[in-house]
Amino acid sequence: MTILVDKSTKVLVQGATGREGSSHTLAMLKYGTNVVAGVTPGKSGSNIGGVPIYNTVKQAVSEHPEINSSIIFVPAPYNADAVYEALDSGMKLIVDITEHVPVHDSLEFVNYARNKGVTIIGPNCPGVISPGDCKLGIMPGQIFSKGNVGIVSRSGTLTYEIAWVLTKAGLGQSTAVGVGGDPIVGRDTVEIIEMFEGDPETKALVVIGEIGGDAEERLALRIRQVGVKKPIVSFIAGRQAPPGKRMGHAGAIISMGSGSAGGKIKALEASGVPVAELPSQIPVLISKSMRQ
Amino acid sequence: MKIHEWQARELFEKYNIPVPRGYLCRNADEVRKAAADIAKPVVVKAQILVAGRGKAGGVKHASSPDEALSIAQDMIGATIKGIKVTSVLVVEAIKPEKELYIGFTIDRAMRAVTLIASSEGGVDLEVLAKTEPEKIYRKNIDPMVGLHPYEAREAAYSIGLSDKSANDFTSICLKIFEIFNSVDADLAESNPLAVRFDGSLVALDSRITLDDNAVFRHREYYQVDEELSPLEMEAHAADLAFVQLDGDIGIIGNGAGLVMATIDVVAHFGGKPANFLDMGGGSSVESVYRAVKICLEQKSLKALFVNILGGITKCDDVANGLVRALKESQLKIPITVRMVGTNEEEGRKILSENGIWYLDSMETAAEAVVKSAYSRN
Structure with a gap:
């Protein structure tokens, strides 16, 4: 099964002719993702690697009614407009890759999407991959391998680092989800874990967290209250991060004394979730917790 | 991005929120004139973008224009908490009957705007949240619908206001919410919001921070973050995410999470990282x-x-940039490169040709860099 994306995912790329959009359209095609069409206003009639480009999402969807998911590379000032265009055209899943989206914009479109029952992943995220089946994102596909470990992460490259460690240890992945590094995201760590709990293919979970916000603390609380159906291990980045400084991601900041790595690690460990100090310890912790 | 108190105050005035009479002054003479014009005791407030200026001598009371002049002579040009004071706000000193708190912020988990109010203003809200959390009123506002007057009214009565004060509070609350949205703020607050003896309210302080990602919509407020070091400013101008720490091992990587983890792993092996530097994806x-x-x-x-x-970053691009920078810098310290991923072969070839050592595990490389940093002296 896997979560969010699989072989039935039929993809529209918004912002498909830009620098990032075109190179990732080609990379997704190469991986085997079913990319059906692209959209860039004013570029109708052109194509990227054989993928036809349309002026509007409406045109693309009427030509290709099988489209069910969209990935967005439209720059921050126009990003919200692109998200609404996708939301109003019947998409079931929207992956918003774009960085630096204003938080008042995401606050509104994320709530609009939730009211409509549409899943948004991101913004400011690497996307979603179910290795071997579908890559709806910008991650390097060769690092991932098919298997039974579900990954949820707030970071991009750190996800690749840990996926690589897992792959080398022979632990393939069912799905890896980068929820995004912004303060407001469409689906957060806790919600992705809930999706993984219902996925028979996923046998163990890795939560990659970082400083800022309280997603990891809320996950810990949920585990204390209702438990978690699958073995779960974690890695938290930013143990050395000073308070009040934004560490690259808009959401990665220790503010008002909360959101520190120490607090998150304490909360997770108190809920019985082992937290690795080094990425290389993760495969060992997974094997150990699967035996228990 | 923080904006100055005087800028936030200007926004409050534009939205007809009552504020004390006051003037922004850039030299001591202007301060004297302002105090004489107000013709009442005044407060002289240094306009610097740093928290805790009051305790550091950045807020002073004057009972006469001459006293205001002498305070300004000391304050303007002085350095408070590492930041040079170039302007001060001179405002009428108002003795309140009571001080309140009103503010709006963003609740990440609930994906909403949060209205925060308290009957205990003029104190640090974070401290109050720990000592007397029951005195803080919170209400999440649906961003799709906005703030209803009844929600502002509920807040007013919940913190014990009545009659005129409650009406004033409701109106000010709605106006601050409007400001919060109009400038893409992630925080807008008045602390303290004072209750005068006649029950009317006046915003004695105003603080707004804007969402960094929305500054392109509010260019008029753009300013350099005064708390950054000169090197951090230079890095930001070059579009690099850079934070100085206090160690001695330079750290560069691609991706915020990976760089944070790199710092943690170096520290794990006993190293002291000097900085966080994320050059971003697709470098x-x-x-x-x-x-x-x-x-x-x-x-x-x-x-x-x-x-x-x-991933999207190509190893050969990194190797070429690295070689060019190192040649120019005539580097005297040991360098350790860990490089894997897209175009790894090409990148490594470039490094080898230039005598740069590389590894393929982050942890082995971190251990090696720590050894290289501290074993020579």
């Missing part, structure tokens, strides 16, 4: 070159660690 030769140059401007470095996991 070009040029951006790598600039990142390395800026990192090496830190004088006390004992070693440099470059950690690259190429």
Whole structure:
């Protein structure tokens, strides 16, 4: 099964002719993702690697009614407009890759999407991959391998680092989800874990967290209250991060004394979730917790 | 992005929120004139973008224009908490009957705007949240619908206001919410919001921070973050995410999470990281070159660690940028490169040809860089 994306995912790329959009359209095609069409206003009639480009999402969807998911590379000032265009055209899943989206914009479109029952992943995220089946994102596909470990992460490259460690240890992945590094995201760590709990293919979970916000603390609380159906291990980045400084991601900041790595690690460990100090310890912790 | 108190105050005035009479002054003579014009005791407030200025001598009371002049002579040009004071706000000193708190912020988990109110204003809200959390009123506002007057009214009565004060509070609350949205704020507050003896309210302080990602919509407020070091400012101008720490091992990587983890792993092996430097995804030769140059401007470095996991970042681009920067810098400290991912073969070839050592595990490389930093002296 896997979560969010699989072989039935039929993809529209918004912002498909830009620098990032075109190179990732080609990379997704190469991986085997079913990319059906692209959209860039004013570029109708052109194509990227054989993928036809349309002026509007409406045109693309009427030509290709099988489209069910969209990935967005439209720059921050126009990003919200692109998200609404996708939301109003019947998409079931929207992956918003774009960085630096204003938080008042995401606050509104994320709530609009939730009211409509549409899943948004991101913004400011690497996307979603179910290795071997579908890559709806910008991650390097060769690092991932098919298997039974579900990954949820707030970071991009750190996800690749840990996926690589897992792959080398022979632990393939069912799905890896980068929820995004912004303060407001469409689906957060806790919600992705809930999706993984219902996925028979996923046998163990890795939560990659970082400083800022309280997603990891809320996950810990949920585990204390209702438990978690699958073995779960974690890695938290930013143990050395000073308070009040934004560490690259808009959401990665220790503010008002909360959101520190120490607090998150304490909360997770108190809920019985082992937290690795080094990425290389993760495969060992997974094997150990699967035996228990 | 923080904006100055006087800028926030201007916004309050524009939305007809009552504020004390006052003037922004850039020299001592202007301060004297302002105090004489107000013709009442005044408060002289340094306009610097740093928390805790009051305790550091940045807020002073004057009972006469001459006293205001002498305070201004000391304050303007002085350095408070590391920041030079170039302007002060001179406002009428108002003795309140009571001080309240009103503010709006964003609740990440609930994906909503939060209205926060308290009957205990004029104190640090974070401290109050720990000592007397029951005195803080919170209400999440649906961002799709906005703030209803009844929600503002509920807040007013919940913190014990009545009659005129409650009406004033409701109106001010709605106006601050409007400001919060109009400037893409992630915080807008008045602390204290004072209750006068006649029950009317006046905003004695105003604080707004804007969402960094929305500054392109509010260019008029753009300013350099005064709390950044000169090197951090240079890095930000070059579009690099850079934070100085207090160690001696330079750290460069691609991706915020990976760089944070790199710092943690170096510390795990006993190293003291000097900085956080994320050159971002899809780095070009040029951006790598600039990142390395800026990192090496830190004088006390004992070693440099470059950690690259190429996804959209291409290893050969990184290698080329690195080689160019290192040649120009005539590096005297040991450098350790960890490089894997897209175009790894090409990148490694470039490094080898230029005598740069590389590894493929982050942890082995971190251990190696720590050893190289501290074993020579």
